Amino acid sequence: MCSKPEDPVEYLESCLQKVKELGGCDKVKWDTFVSQEKKTLPPLNGGQPRRSFLRNVMPENSNFPYRRYDRLPPIHQFSIESDTDLSETAELIEEYEVFDPTRPRPKIILVIGGPGSGKGTQSLKIAERYGFQYISVGELLRKKIHSTSSNRKWSLIAKIITNGELAPQETTITEIKQKLMQIPDEEGIVIDGFPRDVAQALSFEDQICTPDLVVFLACANQRLKERLLKRAEQQGRPDDNLKATQRRLMNFKQNAAPLVKYFQEKGLIMTFDADRDEDEVFYDISVAVDNKLFPNKEATAGSGDLDPSMMLDTGEIIDTGSDYEDQGDDQLNVFGEDTMGGGPGSGKGTQCEKLVEKYGFTHLSTGELLRNELASESERSKLIRDIMERGDLRKFFFNSAQLLTLFSEGEDAQLLTISYYMLAWPQ
Ligand SMILES: Nc1ncnc2c1ncn2[C@@H]1O[C@H](COP(=O)(O)OP(=O)(O)O)[C@@H](O)[C@H]1O
DSSP states (O other), X not given: OOOOOSSHHHHHHHXXXXXXXXXXXXXXXXXXXXOOOOOOOOOTTTTOOHHHHHXXXXXXXXXXXXXXXXXXXXXXXXXXXXXXXXXXXXXXXXXXXXXXXXXXXXXXEEEEESTTSSHHHHHHHHHHHHTOEEEEHHHHHHHHHHXXXXXXXXXXXXXXXXXXXXXXXXXXXXXXXXXXXXXXXXXXXXEETOOSSHHXXXXXXXXXXXOSEEEEEEOOHHHHHHHHHHHHHHHOOGGGSHHHHHHHHHHHHHHHHHHHHHHHHTTXXXXXXXXXXXXXXXXXXXXXXXXXXXXXXXXXXXXXXXXXXXXXXXXXXXXXXXXXXXXXXSOOOOOSSOTTSOOTTSSHHHHHXXXXXXXXXXXXXXXXXXXXXXXXXXXXXXXXXXXXXXXXXXGOOOOHHHHXXXXXXXXXXXXXXXXXXXXXXXX
């Protein structure tokens, strides 16, 4: 122990005084501590409470390393919706209008169908004919995966897609939104591969808009498989492997029926038999798009490209209702609901006449053909009468061969707009 008093003599005197006070030398043992009065230390802050003292001492500068936070920032946990640079998170929480409400909104056509149904091919053709912008959702996702290869979230999505599953809904919608916002001046946009289920459809309506038309490409399962195998050989896409293909077909089968029904109830969907040559399918789609989106004018681009001879092979527009899932047999299920969204008095006749005038078609009325057939008392007429009497008109099946016979017997004119009018029956 060491003491360095300022005045050693004074210090010694005070110690002697202390010894006296304790009772003299006898009372002092070897371990008796003799020192001056303990002085209390002056308060460091001159009497202020500790909190306000700290406030006075700490500089106001926010860069000061020991700045106290009133609330600590939250600790982020990793999830599929979080990404390393947080830009995605910011986008997800941002609410924005995709289309400028002060300007006319681009027309939106959604093209749906099983993997390999020809969505890409038909979407591109539509875009070209009408001068619309084309967006493939599968392609958007693939591009993003390639451009953000080190990002954990997108690496996970890459795995999901390679396994044949659907990418997360909100991410997919965000990608579409971003893309749409980059092209505000388009007159129309064709979106290929969206939506895949009712949840996506609802989300699109909620966050983007109600589409103007949904094109559904119905194709036999066997044909889808064959096309996917062929594509795998040609393009080598990682998600065209056997397991992923089966998974995608199954997902499609599960989701498509409710999806088609959803759009049917809204009167937005048109179904096309995609089991045919791509030009035939496209011909039907064009006629339908002309009518639905451009009822009063010529298509904006390439309207002269349609080759009416395509219809000689009875291109069908089919309204498949919700029973179409088994697309495996070659029978076309033709239900009475009018895919043009027109009940009695809806203008089917007028539109037919316009088509006849525009394309030089022959107008065949299915109602008339059937009435003639019934009047003939043939074997077939008994079958038709039987179905009609049971009143189960929604489940009225034609197969394409029967229809052809019916029409060709009824008229020897070119079979140009048959399928169109077929949908006007039963009334
Ligand atoms: N709307 C979507 N929602 C979620 N995932 C999608 C969507 N569209 C495409 N994908 C993903 O991209 C994959 C490839 O899609 P796409 O290129 O349209 O090919 P295909 O028509 O053969 O399904 C899909 O299997 C799916 O994993």
